[in-house]
Amino acid sequence: NAGVTQTPKFRILKIGQSMTLQCAQDMNHNYMYWYRQDPGMGLKLIYYSVGAGITDKGEVPNGYNVSRSTTEDFPLRLELAAPSQTSVYFCASSSDVGSYNSPLHFGNGTRLTVT
C-alpha cells in the first residue's frame, strides 16, 4: 500500500520563486490536509479539504494556495517563496476527522528551504 505520497522530498528555493508540492493518496479518503512543521515544533494546519472541489483555510494559509480537483490529489502551491516558509510540509488524509476510527495518515514530508 502506497498510502500518502509526497513529492519532492527536498527542495531549495530562492526568494520569490514559486513551486507546487504534490500529494496523492490511494485510500479513497475524502479528507486531506496540509500541515507545516517548524524545527522542534508541532504541526500547524495550512489548508484542508473535505472532498473534491472543496477547500478551506487552516491556521496559517497566507502565502499558499490549494486545489482539489480529484479525490486522490491535493497539491499545495507557493507563489512567492519567502524565508518564513522554510519548513517541513506534511500532507495527510483521513476518512473522517477526530473520530475513533479515522486516524490521519501522513506522508513522509517535503523539506523546503527558502534562501
Add this chain to the structure above:
Amino acid sequence: TQLLEQSPQFLSIQEGENLTVYCNSSSVFSSLQWYRQEPGEGPVLLVTVVTGGEVKKLKRLTFQFGDARKDSSLHITAAQPGDTGLYLCATDMGRRALTFGSGTRLQVQP
C-alpha cells in the same frame, strides 16, 4: 494562543526509567488522539481516547483521558531507545481538521 499545551517540551531519560507526558486544554475535547513522530517521517497514530476517565494500554504505553475531557496523559513504563521520538496530541476542537499540540520530544539513552 496554543489550544493544546503539552508538557514537558523535552525529556531525556535513561533506558528503563518511567515517564509521563501531558496534554492540556481549557476546552473540552470530543476526542483526543496521540501520535508519535520519528525523525524524517510523518506522525503515526498511537491511540484515540473518547470517553472521560478512559484508560487505554498499548504494550508499555498507558493513555488516560481526564474525567472532564480537558486533559490527557501518556505514561511509558521501562522506556526503551525505540520509544525515542516526538509525541503529539491532537483534537478536532469541533472543526473538520485536527489541531496539534507542540509536542514532547523524548530521548531515551541506552
